[in-house]
Amino acid sequence: MTPALPAPQSPGAGTKVRGECIVLLAWDLGFQVDLTSALRLLGAEARRDPIPQRRPAPAWFEYGATPVQFACASPLRVLPDAPPAQVEGVLYDFGVICLSCALEVELEVAALPVLGRSLFDHHDLQIAARAEVERLLRTITPAVTKPALRDEVEDYVILCIRDWDSGVTAREFARRHAAPLAGFLEADAGPLAPELIEHAIASAMAWSPEDLVIPAWNGAVILDRDPRDPEDVIAVLRHANVELLELRVLDDRLDALLEHADTLRRRPRLLPDPAGARALASFAEVQTDTALLFEGMNNAIKLVGDQYLARVYQSAGERLNLPQWDASVLRKLATADALYQKTIDARSAMRMEFLEIVIVLLIVLEVVLGVAG
Helix, strand or coil, rough: CCCCCCCCCCCCCCCCEEEEEEEEEEEEECECHHHHHHHHHHHCCCCCCCCCCCCCCCCCCCCCCEEEEEECCCCCCCCCCCCCEEEEEECCCCCEEEEEEEEEEEEEHHHHHHHHHCCCCCCHHHHHHHHHHHHHHHHHHHECCCCCCCEEEEEEEEEEEEEECCCCCCHHHHHHCCCHHHHHHHHHCCCCCHHHHHHCCCECCCCCCEEEEEECEEEEEEEEEECCHHHHHHHHHHHHHHHHHHHHHHHHHHHHHCHHHHHCCCCCCCCCCHHHHHHHHHHHHHHHHHHHHHHHCCEEEECCCCCCCHHHHHHHHCCCCCHHHHHHHHHHHHHCCCCHHHHHHHHHHHHHHHHHHHHHHHHHHHHHHHHHH
């Protein structure tokens, strides 16, 4: 396990960093997306790229269905005093779209907490990005099963630092400037307690002395001097954020399903009950769709094992509380299944009793007719 980085030695005043800040915004579009059709509808700029492999990884370490990536025509303004940022989109087969707004940054390390606070829950950016998502959904609607853009949005901010103090390793830089890095990750421009600083950067992990990634609940910091972009780490962090969105959506759907489970408690009738049958069919449809989405999301990418990216994903998932969300969805799926099965059993028992009564009446009728004859 990577040891926790100690408390900072300096506030970062006078030390500049250069890189880019990436704001991720994810929405649920519908039940599923036919990526082949979406690729055609989005045009020549769309592509399907696998996870970039900068480090050794097994052959199966890849998406089950490679997402569609594309450039958006309209840039979005991320910060008032910065030029509009170019936007790229990633479309997943389990019905999620994630927009990525990349902004070049050059600032003092001491200003990082202010940057993090400025980007936290950025409503203006979310409104503008949602309008772009609505436009994109109109374009790819034929490729989407049960299209319905939900209100939930999941944002995540990644700071990629590509240039910092010469001769200083990534881990040493993080040790010296732990306080402003923690302020960025926690989106708090005020002073932080030493234990909070330590907790915020305790998840730091590295492949070499020249790189480091620190995933947190609200965002992540990547230090990487490699001339190649850290797209592999960004793809893993993006997927963790998308998974959080989908787990939230599934959890809400199951809450709504269980809240209306009283429609299944209608007293079973001997005669056909169209209303009860429709309620049961609707319950089963939502239950099945949720289970399929849950399995599709979990099988979308093969990030298991002891490989570096798998450890990054696991660390990010723990900070995003993915295991707890996962357990909540599984528990509610089991509850829904138990309710459905009990309802089916009750209806079956009523039908059997009705058939038994009919048989007894037929026997009685036959005896009466025999005596009368």
